[in-house]
Amino acid sequence: MSGDDHTSGDFIRDIIDEDLRLGKVDSVVTRFPPEPNGYLHVGHAKSVCLNFGIAAQYGGRCNLRMDDTDPAGESMEYVESIIGDVKWLGFDWGDRLYFASDYFEALYDFAVELIKRGEAYVCDLDAEQIREYRGTFTEPGRESPWRNRSVEENLDLFARMRWGEFPDGSRVLRAKIDMASPYIVMRDPVIYRIKREPHYRRGGDWVIYPMYDFAHCLSDALEGVTHSICTLEFENNRPLYDWFVERLIKKGTRPRQIEFARLNLSYTVLSKRVLIELVRRNIVNGWDDPRMPTVAGMRRRGFTPESIRSFCAVIGVAKNDNLVDVSVLEHCVRDDLNERAPRAMAVLRPLKVVIENYPEGKVEELKAPNHPGKPEMGTRRIPFSKELYVERDDFMEDPPGKFHRLAPGREVRLRNAYVIRCERAVKDEDTGEIVELRCTYDPETLENPPSDGRKIKGVIHWVSTDHAVAADVRLYDRLFDIPEPLGEGGDFADHLNPESLIRLFPCFLERSLNEAKPGVGYQFERLGYFCLDSKDSKVGMPVFNRIVPLRDSWAKIALKGSQ
């Protein structure tokens, strides 16, 4: 099942249903409002699916808005990556790509209005003083000595702030609310600061920038957003959100903020700060490293947009803090790929096999289905010859009873080909390493079970040595080796999984994989899902990423046996 369209009610949809029923709103408008100072990750994907999913379900609209009110760290590179990622996830915002930075003039006017109402003032306290005046959780704050400037003076000062008369940090505009409020955010919050940092879109147009609490709610209102969905940490800010909106928005439906719990995923991190650090410290190879939980990383890894949407639907939406196990994500990826991925054979850790009774120089083109459950996906031809590669793991010199693979004297089915019997293993005289298997085949067993009725339990994959395509294969695993790398203090870097990337070379792929395209997942039978790497593949030297391994119940059995 790869359906991501089951949108059974969550508490947000309940609220919307109620707002609709009571006539509070007559249509639904949402928005996805990233700040372009980093790449989107799977946590953002949850929000994207929520916002766009709700808009689609209610026949409404969802805007894509860059929340670019702090020029430090923001860039066009991030804007472009965000646009590409949301699009790739399968969502469409029509012509409604908006930028908070396009609202700077309107926002400035709102601030002026607030000053005129006597509800905002220019404060000359510096950052440290403002903090001291703010009070603590248990003690109320004190009023700024600049709190009661006249409207005229505030108007004049704010205009001069805008035109660059004052140095950075020397003054701020504050809302005049309540220095004793138990909501810290209501204690005369700063709404404009002076910051001479060029804006990636506005250049040096502005030296003052609005703060989130001021800009976000008003941007929502300007866009006609009805339901402003954000994460739980903004719950404390909701009174301030409403305070601005009530005062400054007179017409139309006022936006309503609803908070939900952000996604946490085990064995990885979804903190923008940490993700940036992983990139900067070269712990990973860029934002799109296939181990990254970024949308770009998952895309390069080979995850499908359908699987990510399905994941977002399956995990649900609530207000509980959560830590979703990555196995859920992996399940969604397998579930989708199992349906769509063509099958192929590839040997990752090759061991040579010589079929002693197979004619020298003979090549048969054997027929293989591209998907055992879907005949409509067709068949392909696979060359078979006297010399093959099989997986080293598929041979044991002295195997336990439950091992259904090759061992001296044992028979297995070669997938899509013959039953072979291992006669002996050839070892390197010096090292004792097994370098080759000598086998015989049963010519009657192509597309047939053995005629004498003997049961062949094992089936292994293989590739003809002369026809194989050499490739570089990268096995990816979780980035961290503990479920919560940011759990109890310490450095997350101490918990990196040393096996998060394993490079295998040379691996041998069946010939048909020469036609593989990046982004298209293949199932390498008995191994997992793989796709051609979009960046590092070269003509003549393909690079394949392992998207996710197949479930491996033998590994469990083997593990138990060894314990």
Add this chain to the structure above:
RNA sequence: UGGGGGAUCGUUCAAUGGUAGGACAACGGACUCUGACUCCGUGAAUAGAGGUUCGAAUCCUCUUCCCCCAGCCA
């Protein structure tokens, strides 16, 4: 510590006064030219204590635990 939120199988989401259910994970079995997929089955939860009610995860009271807020970040 003031305030804002939250507690349901191992994890996650449901149940909106009427049989606590699904998914993932785990375990057992069947099937199998992928030890995959699929199918069948098993175990597994209402934070605690009181109260209201014929009946409480749900309503009330108290308690406990967890998260968030004292950036001129978002």
